[in-house]
Amino acid sequence: MADHNAMYREKLKTPEQVAQQVESGWVFGMDAAPTQTEAIMKAVAERIRATDIRDVKVHTMLDAYPFDFYADNSLFGKMSGVSWFSSGGARKAVNGGYADLVPGYYRDFPGVIRRMYDYDAYCVAVSPMDSHGYFSLATTSSYSEAMIAKAKRIFVEVNEKQPRCLCGTQLHVSQVDAIVENTHDMPVLPPVVIDETSRIIGGLIAEQIPDGACIQLGIGAIPDATGMALKTKHDLGIHTEMFTDSMVELLECGAVNNSKKQIHRGKTVTTFAYGSQRIYDYIDDNPAFEILPVDYVNDPNVICQNDNMISINAALEVDLFGQVCAESVGTKHMSGSGGQVDYVRGACQSKGGKSFIAFASTAKGGTISKIKNTLAPGAIVTTSKNDVDYIVTEYGIAHLRGETLSSRARQLIAIAHPDFRDELTFEAKKRGMLV
Numbered sequence: 135m136a137d138h139n140a141m142y143r144e145k146l147k148t149p150e151q152v153a154q155q156v157e158s159g160w161v162f163g164m165d166a167a168p169t170q171t172e173a174i175m176k177a178v179a180e181r182i183r184a185t186d187i188r189d190v191k192v193h194t195m196l197d198a199y200p201f202d203f204y205a206d207n208s209l210f211g212k213m214s215g216v217s218w219f220s221s222g223g224a225r226k227a228v229n230g231g232y233a234d235l236v237p238g239y240y241r242d243f244p245g246v247i248r249r250m251y252d253y254d255a256y257c258v259a260v261s262p263m264d265s266h267g268y269f270s271l272a273t274t275s276s277y278s279e280a281m282i283a284k285a286k287r288i289f290v291e292v293n294e295k296q297p298r299c300l301c302g303t304q305l306h307v308s309q310v311d312a313i314v315e316n317t318h319d320m321p322v323l324p325p326v327v328i329d330e331t332s333r334i335i336g337g338l339i340a341e342q343i344p345d346g347a348c349i350q351l352g353i354g355a356i357p358d359a360t361g362m363a364l365k366t367k368h369d370l371g372i373h374t375e376m377f378t379d380s381m382v383e384l385l386e387c388g389a390v391n392n393s394k395k396q397i398h399r400g401k402t403v404t405t406f407a408y409g410s411q412r413i414y415d416y417i418d419d420n421p422a423f424e425i426l427p428v429d430y431v432n433d434p435n436v437i438c439q440n441d442n443m444i445s446i447n448a449a450l451e452v453d454l455f456g457q458v459c460a461e462s463v464g465t466k467h468m469s470g471s472g473g474q475v476d477y478v479r480g481a482c483q484s485k486g487g488k489s490f491i492a493f494a495s496t497a498k499g500g501t502i503s504k505i506k507n508t509l510a511p512g513a514i515v516t517t518s519k520n521d522v523d524y525i526v527t528e529y530g531i532a533h534l535r536g537e538t539l540s541s542r543a544r545q546l547i548a549i550a551h552p553d554f555r556d557e558l559t560f561e562a563k564k565r566g567m568l569v
């Protein structure tokens with residue numbers, strides 16, 4: 135039997151030794167958030183700054199660290215980021231013209247990677263090696279397996295504080311080219327501040343969710359507020375893209391027990407987890423927790439297999455057709471599509487399922503209505519008028535799926551902020567929408 139410990143020792147390197155291997159034109163790949171490798175990327179950036187190495191690209195998604203290749207635009211051309219989501223530093227770099235973006239549905243990313251991309255190195259932060267020689271990819275499965283399949287080299291950063299996910303992607307020490315030890319506190323997201331508007335919206339959605347439903351909550355204050363409003367429910371299940379703090383709360387208070395799910399009964403299913411330390415403590419060695427690849431977890435044909443599937447996501451604006459923009463303010467990028475459409479479709483195909491897109495009725499201190507006659511010029515349509523189901527603001531709920539244009543316009547105007555309803559009615563009439 136191979137001696138895993140000997141193999142481990144043989145592959146152990148410093149971040150600087152790993153960075154020494156990098157050549158011009160290399161493409162790195164990393165998966166989402168807490169499995170990204172901070173020390174290796176720092177060492178690579180330092181080496182690139184000090185040499186004439188050029189054209190190094192790093193593919194990332196939902197970044198957990200302020201990486202130099204997004205934060206330092208003087209590196210552009212030498213080391214640049216390619217984001218598969220565009221948030222935080224990546225958002226700024228994409229809008230600033232010194233990083234690029236791959237648009238797409240999250241569920242499609244593993245397939246796109248397998249068909250179109252090759253990586254010189256895949257980098258991942260892992261939990262310590264187990265007695266069989268395996269590293270757990272801890273908090274993220276997402277598109278890791280696809281990147282592993284398309285990578286010439288695999289560099290791991292072992293962090294003793296990474297939780298070990300029993301039912302998730304694993305890497306064997308024999309597959310790995312270099313190991314860096316870098317134990318540090320897990321990256322955490324700042325706690326979400328739930329304001330009164332989010333609380334009202336969360337309460338409205340919670341009224342629509344029956345006991346025994348299976349839920350997905352997206353990013354932001356409103357999905358979180360909805361989670362908190364579900365604490366009095368019973369027998370809920372979780373099948374989601376991102377595992378968040380409010381879900382730990384629901385599991386710990388007993389509102390979620392996954393007992394009524396049709397698939398993965400008794401288990402919480404996600405493709406990555408990111409939030410507070412409480413999340414990482416919850417995942418660690420937990421046999422009732424599964425972190426699985428996104429082409430499975432976010433496949434609408436999988437999502438819909440759970441009855442009463444309820445998805446809750448945020449948006450930036452919606453027009454009177456019901457087209458939802460969740461990615462840009464005009465042409466300015468704010469986010470990727472993520473799994474919004476995957477879950478809208480999955481929930482709508484599920485027996486008893488519903489999909490909610492929710493947001494405060496106004497932005498910028500009440501000066502801008504998020505319900506608009508037309509989307510802002512250049513705005514990205516995330517969820518189409520054909521996929522949209524329920525829209526929610528603090529003024530109520532509009533059901534658009536299957537409804538006529540006239541019904542859509544009337545319902546949307548009724549849940550717009552009162553200050554904007556006359557103007558929206560005038561525009562809708564002018565367009566002949568209110569028949």
Ligand code: COA
Pocket residue numbers: 351352353354355375376447448449450451459460461463468469470471472473474497498502503504
């Ligand atoms: N016009 C102009 N500005 C607007 C606006 C509008 N219609 N709507 C929002 N904004 C501004 C806000 O004022 C805020 O500005 P600030 O940063 O200066 O305060 C900013 O845009 C962000 O708005 P906010 O309402 O706080 O959004 P959020 O941070 O809760 O994120 C999404 C909302 C839509 C970007 C986010 O949910 C997302 O990433 N969605 C797409 C992916 C997805 O749904 N994934 C689901 C599975 S996880």
